[in-house]
Each structure stands twice: as C-alpha cells, then as structure tokens.
Amino acid sequence: MKKILITLSITAAFLIAVPPYFLGFSIFNLGHAVQVGTSLSAKLACSARYVSGFDDQQIASDLSSYSPVTELVELQWSESPSQVSANLFGLAPTVATYRDGIGCSLDHDEGFDLDSLAVQKTEIRPDVEWPRGSLVTTINSELQSTLDNIIQQDNEQGLNSRAMVVVQDGKIVAEAYGDNTHPETPLLGWSMAKSVTAMMLGRLELEGKVSRDTSGLFPEWNDERANLKLHDLLQMSSGLTFDETYAPGSDATYMLFTAPSASDVAMTSPQGYKPSTHFSYSSGTTNLLSRYIQQLLDNQPQNTMNFLTRELFAPAGIATATFETDPSGVLVGSSYLYASGRDWARLGLMMAENGEINGYQVLAPEWVEAASTPNNSDNEKAYGYQFWLNRGDEQLRWPSLPEDAYAMMGNRKQSVMVIPSEQVVLVRLGWTSGEYPMEQNYKDLLQSM
Structure with missing residues (x-):
C-alpha cells in the first residue's frame, strides 16, 4: 500500500489554535467537519485516481481548493482492491472503494452490495465520425485558434480549464485540452x-x-x-x-x-x-x-x-x-x-x-x-x-x-x-x-x- 501525506507546514497544535472560520467550519460542527474533511477527500481522491486517472499532485491540488482542512488529511492508496483511505490525525477514518464501471463510493456498514453491479460499456468505432464514433475531421481552423487562445489564457490565469469542446451543426468544430487531460478523459x-x-x-x-x-x-x-x-x-x-x-x-x-x-x-x-x-x-x-x-x-x-x-x-x-x-x-x-x-x-x-x-x-x-x-x-x-x-x-x-x-x-x-x-x-x-x-x-x- 502506497502512503501519501498531504499536508501544509503546520502542526496539529496549529490546527487547534487557528480560528475555525479559517478552516472553513463552525466550532459547533467540529465533529462533522472532521468527518466531511476525510469523506470528501477519500471520495474525490478515489474518483480522481481511478476514474479520471489523475496523479497525486493533481489530486492534492484539487482537494486543497475546497478547504484548508483537506490539506491536513492523510491519504493511503491501495491498488488491490482499488481504495483510498483517509483520516485527519487519526480521526474520522474513511474508505472509498472503486469498482469498474460503477466508480467510487464511500464504504458504509449500511449499504448495498455494490460488488454485485455490472455495467456494460458502450463500444464506439474509431473510424466512424463523431458523434456515432470517435473520429473528428471537421475542425474549423479559425475557431480552433480562438479556442486555443481561450484555454491558454484561462490556464495562464490559474483558472484550470481542462476540456473545451465546440459543436456546430452536429459536428465538433473545435476542441482543446489542458495538461493531463485528453479527449477521452472522464x-x-x-x-x-x-x-x-x-x-x-x-x-x-x-x-x-x-x-x-x-x-x-x-x-x-x-x-x-x-x-x-x-x-x-x-x-x-x-x-x-x-x-x-x-x-x-x-x-x-x-x-x-x-x-x-x-x-x-x-x-x-x-x-x-x-x-x-x-x-x-x-x-x-x-x-x-x-x-x-x-x-x-x-x-x-x-x-x-x-x-x-x-x-x-x-x-x-x-x-x-x-x-x-x-x-x-x-x-x-x-x-x-x-x-x-x-x-x-x-x-x-x-x-x-x-x-x-x-x-x-x-x-x-x-x-x-x-x-x-x-x-x-x-x-x-x-x-x-x-x-x-x-x-x-x-x-x-x-x-x-x-x-x-x-x-x-x-x-x-x-x-x-x-x-x-x-x-x-x-x-x-x-x-x-x-x-x-x-x-x-x-x-x-x-x-x-
């Protein structure tokens, strides 16, 4: 099991000392805040890894955009079975499990047997034009240039655009992708x-x-x-x-x-x-x-x-x-x-x-x-x-x-x-x-x- 520690250069003592509003929750909901922090981290990290295929650095960055609390959450990865475990200084341990075709769900004692579900994936031909297939031959060069400029400006400004697609008259006429993303990235x-x-x-x-x-x-x-x-x-x-x-x-x-x-x-x-x-x-x-x-x-x-x-x-x-x-x-x-x-x-x-x-x-x-x-x-x-x-x-x-x-x-x-x-x-x-x-x-x- 691979272990990744997502943390800031602050300690548990600082967590207690800083004002609750800085951490994104009220002191009256401290218990639930800790649980939400680990559950959100486990669920989103699991899907980001096993559905979208993102790496550790991308996952950590995405989680941190929600609350500073997530930067203190410790994540542990397992490949067999495909799971992510999360805890906050040992508190509120949470596990999210990935299942092929089903994605990730938080493990819970009161739950359905998700392992029993099966999803038949759609097959599409690479040599057939979109939308029936995956072949795209209808790019408008002028429009593509505009879209390229938009996504470049977005990401230079830290807006983190990952996929942009333009369809006109039933055809893809422009598409652009950010780092670590391609036309088939979910x-x-x-x-x-x-x-x-x-x-x-x-x-x-x-x-x-x-x-x-x-x-x-x-x-x-x-x-x-x-x-x-x-x-x-x-x-x-x-x-x-x-x-x-x-x-x-x-x-x-x-x-x-x-x-x-x-x-x-x-x-x-x-x-x-x-x-x-x-x-x-x-x-x-x-x-x-x-x-x-x-x-x-x-x-x-x-x-x-x-x-x-x-x-x-x-x-x-x-x-x-x-x-x-x-x-x-x-x-x-x-x-x-x-x-x-x-x-x-x-x-x-x-x-x-x-x-x-x-x-x-x-x-x-x-x-x-x-x-x-x-x-x-x-x-x-x-x-x-x-x-x-x-x-x-x-x-x-x-x-x-x-x-x-x-x-x-x-x-x-x-x-x-x-x-x-x-x-x-x-x-x-x-x-x-x-x-x-x-x-x-x-x-x-x-x-x-």
Missing part, C-alpha cells in the same frame, strides 16, 4: 449530473413508464407531500425545505459525504412552500428524482445501471461516462457523473437536436421543449427541468448570448451550453474555485463562427 461534472438525471426521466416518459403530472411519488410521503408532482421536483419548485449550504452540519454535506443514502436526507424534508410557487435550488431534490427512477425500475440498482447504459448512453455513443452511486446503490443524481468533454457534448447535442442523436429518438421533442421552458415560480423562473435558462426572468441570465440558450452547470464552473437557434453546443470542464468568464468566452466563440 471529468467530473458535479451538478451537470442533475440535467442527465432529468434526461433519464425524459426517456422513461417516452417509454410510457411515467408522466410529469404523476403525484403520490413515494410511499413515505403520506402527508401534504403526496400532492407533489414530478413536474414540481424537476423544476426545483417542490416547496420542500433543504439546506443547500455546503458547510459541515448542513443537509447537503451530510447527504454527499456521511449518509449511507443520499436520498434519505431529502426524503424527510418538510413542505415549506406551496408547490410550483417557490424556486429553491436543491441537490436533495435531484437525489429524490434518482430514487424515484430506481423505484420505477423495481428498486433494483442493476436495472437502473442497465437502463442508463441501454437507453441513454449507448444510443448517444457515450463510452467514457461513469455515474456513481451512494452506498445504498442509488445514483447520486445531483453530483457524481464523470464523462469526457466529447461525451458531455453528446449529451448537449441530444438536447439541441430535440432529443435525437445518431438516428435514435431518445427524448420526445415535447419533453425537450418543456425542459427548456421557464417555470412558474414567484422568485426565479429561468430554470427548467434541471437546466439553467437564459430567459424567464426580467433580465437575461447571460445577456450577450442568444435568448434561447440554456445550460447544464456544475461546481468548479462546469458547463454544457445548448443554443438551439445556432445549432451550437459549448462545453467547458475545469476546476475553478473562483469566478470564470464563461459568458465572455462563449460569446467570443460564437463570434468566431
């Missing part, structure tokens, strides 16, 4: 997974297995929540209360880093607003959607994996994607989908083409239209079915982009921008902890077309 989309979770429900609807007007979603909801419709959850306007703050002690951190079942956390959320009246961005809501998908598929994790591959990934030619589960075997639909820049672009292209890709009608055009239509909430209408919209509120979200633009978006400034009027899809994957000039960069790319 990269974490964070909350872009939410959009894909919605697309799974769109596929289930086309197959006649669900309706957006369905209510009585969960047997556990035998109160006013029984009136909630699937439509309400898709638009983040269910009115359920969920603490999306990413700090120790919150619903969100408990859900992602300590709970054996991510959806269990949101399942207990009380009704705070009348359905459809109040938009509230909630990763918990998306994990309820993941749970509902599995419920529709007979509560069998293997059925969910089979459906995902057969009905969504395979028709699109997506071969690099890994959608990870929580310890209970339910997809973490809010956060844990890894895919290459080209595969994220395939997902965007499916939306841009009204649900069709490679000759397959994966989603109904009516569903795609509804997914990109503003909601009816009182406070923020520019959000569809787990997609951020440019239109819907008094001002455009991205004033310099076409009004019909909408996007998958995720932490660290991930984005897949779909612009139907231009038949364009723009992808950016990276690891930016601060601001990122997405709108300006996408505007420059559009002007170069």
